[in-house]
Amino acid sequence: ExxxxxxxxxxxxxxxxxxxxxxxxxxxxxxxxxxxxxxxxxxxxxxxxxxxxxxxxxxxxxxxxxxxxxxxxxxxxxxxxxxxxxxxxxxxxxxxxxxxxxxxxxxxxxxxxxxxxxxxxxxxxxxxxxxxxxxxxxxxxxxxxSASHTQRMKLAAIEAMWETHPAPAPFTAIGFPDLEARETHYAVEIPWVMGLIGTRSLTHEIPGINDLVDEADQLIRSGIIAYDALMTIREQRDQTPPEVRATFEEHSGDLGYAFLLLRYMDDPRLATDEQIAQAAADTIPGVAxxxxxxxxxxxxxxxxxxxxxxxxxxxxxxxxxxxxxxxxxxxxxxxxxxxxxxxxxxxxxxxxxxxxxxxxLPTALSVSHLSVQDLLLTLAGFVTFYTILFIVEMGLMVKYVRKGPFQDVEETEAWEARHEHRLRTHDGKGPFAPAGARAASAVDPAFSGKNATPAE
Incomplete structure (x- = not known):
């Protein structure tokens, strides 16, 4: 870039x-x-x-x-x-x-x-x-x-789709999602639309949030197996048994899900069923x-x-x-x-x-090792710089919009004269037609008086 x-x-x-x-x-x-x-x-x-x-x-x-x-x-x-x-x-x-x-x-x-x-x-x-x-x-x-098969939880959250509907899924036009109750109150649904948007078919299902949470539970357990194998590889290096590496390769795609547990403990291998369930529930973004x-x-x-x-x-x-x-x-x-x-x-x-x-990589593991004071100072610097930049840019934009593309009437007329021959239509009603023709064609009778655009 x-x-x-x-x-x-x-x-x-x-x-x-x-x-x-x-x-x-x-x-x-x-x-x-x-x-x-x-x-x-x-x-x-x-x-x-x-x-x-x-x-x-x-x-x-x-x-x-x-x-x-x-x-x-x-x-x-x-x-x-x-x-x-x-x-x-x-x-x-x-x-x-x-x-x-x-x-x-x-x-x-x-x-x-x-x-x-x-x-x-x-x-x-x-x-x-x-x-x-x-x-x-x-x-x-x-x-x-694309999100229907790459970021299914995001799509389900956008639609507040808590349960998997029979294909084709409806589109919720309006409603009030409730994360605690895991339901959408007063939902107004349009049949078939979500299935057509998300899968472009009438036969494929779009999984709901609850089913995706259950799936995340299994992915976390698979990730724990990958994490255990990774720790063995890290400790034994070249002496790592081939079967351990094979186990890691089999479950490596789910390793990131084990990292979700690091928010609650130092070693995901010690996670209880309740902690795994909590980490799985954490995969739900803010639905409302x-x-x-x-x-x-x-x-x-x-x-x-x-x-x-x-x-x-x-x-x-x-x-x-x-x-x-x-x-x-x-x-x-x-x-x-x-x-x-x-x-x-x-x-x-x-x-x-x-x-x-x-x-x-979970967001919880993406935090900086800098102190809170360092981060606040950096954030304050960014806010100050971009606020000043915003004020300057808005001031310049308003200034030059008010100024316009021409300095005075003479310059405006000169610009019109230079372009008239290119844009005049044969019937004299083009945007650069003579003044009389412009005035006659510019005002729609339906919007005469106060509602009309100035003709000259």
Whole structure:
């Protein structure tokens, strides 16, 4: 990520910002695409690393070195979770950009500034945003399908599915999960939908939380066998009997489950049935937060589709005229994609608990050996730095949005004159048509008066 993405971005982002008057249009376009390429490469490698934490393929635990070691770079690279997360996350970023452009352009129309440029920007934002929003939903469905066989407990928790339903499983649209009672109160279910999303079939079951806890109990017991063999290998090294190594190899995939017991004791081999049952119950993440975070995220996702579809329709078939309420709504939803993205990451990371690396390293064992004071100082530094960065970035963003793309009226008219010949339609009704034609075509009679977009 550092070699392929960071240096590419760092090199060309300066040329992008300071090369407007020094580079030709083609050169600046190439620089812009290289910055975008570097950003996407950065996202790719970061999400490959995160995808491995969600689904640790292409690696195994070496009992001689006592560490995880990569066995296949290509398995890590083409990890199905990583690939689904990459395209889903990047598409969400495109939606965020589209909503931002849409909102700023709507604000210009409400203020009666840069009208022609704002209309054109709305058309581009709505078109690109609609495609991106649809991609987010489709690729999010791919993540759900992947979770059905790589992170089954996460999927069951997201759906608050306590028991295994006969195939195809229903989707719980709304309800109130109760972790202590292990049931969902006032659940409203839609038949078949979860089975189709999770398995893409009508015959495969999706296991419920209670069955997965029972399965975790057996995995912990298998992991204890692997832990016992590992301790023997660690003590005897080269003198370890072959049958001990064979036992470890047979149960090594479950070793991480034995580590769940280290939260309660120093030696998992001494665990009682009650402690094993408690560790198995710990594999249930927080169901209610996941349940609601997922549904709010999905609701926002479909909301973006609706918004983009509406503005796409208005820009394509209603002469680029927009009612004022729609423009106000476009401005108001600017923060919404960030909220949806944060909810998505919450589902991804909180749903993985109690694991840092799923099935391999429990979060309880991932704590730092630094003192509490050192950690608080580091955390305070991060909070302070990013708070300052947030304030500076928000200030600059608001400043330049208010300033607009042009300094004055003369510069605005010069920009329109340069682009008029390219965008004027034959009937004189294009966005850069003569003023009279623009005024006639810009206001939808249904939204005349206070509800109409300024025509000039």
């Amino acid at each position: 550092g070699l392929m993405a960071f240096f590419l971005e760092a090199t060309f982002v300066g040329l992008f910002f300071f090369g407007w008057d020094k580079l030709s249009r083609v050169q600046h376009l190439v620089v812009a695409w290289l910055v975008a390429l570097g950003s996407n490469f950065s996202a790719l490698w970061i999400l490959i690393a995160n995808g491995w934490m969600q689904n640790p393929v292409g690696a195994e635990f070496n009992p001689d070195t006592m560490r995880m070691e990569m066995t296949s770079f290509f398995d890590v690279l083409f990890n199905e979770v990583a690939q689904a997360k990459f395209v889903h996350t990047v598409s969400a970023g495109y939606v965020t950009a589209s909503v931002f452009v849409l909102g700023v352009s709507a604000w210009y129309l409400l203020k009666g500034r840069h009208i022609e440029l704002a209309r054109r920007s709305i058309t581009i934002a709505a078109s690109f945003g609609l495609a991106s929003a649809l991609s987010v939903v489709v690729l999010g469905d791919e993540s759900g399908y 937060p996941l349940f609601w975070a997922f549904r709010i995220m999905v609701g926002l996702g479909f909301g973006f589709i609706g918004v983009m579809l509406y503005f796409f329709y208005r820009s394509s078939f209603r002469g680029q005229s927009y009612p004022r309420w729609a423009l106000y709504a476009a401005v108001a939803i600017i923060p919404a994609p960030w909220i949806a993205a944060e909810l998505g990451w919450f589902v991804a990371e909180f749903g993985r608990q109690p694991w840092t690396v799923d099935g391999v």
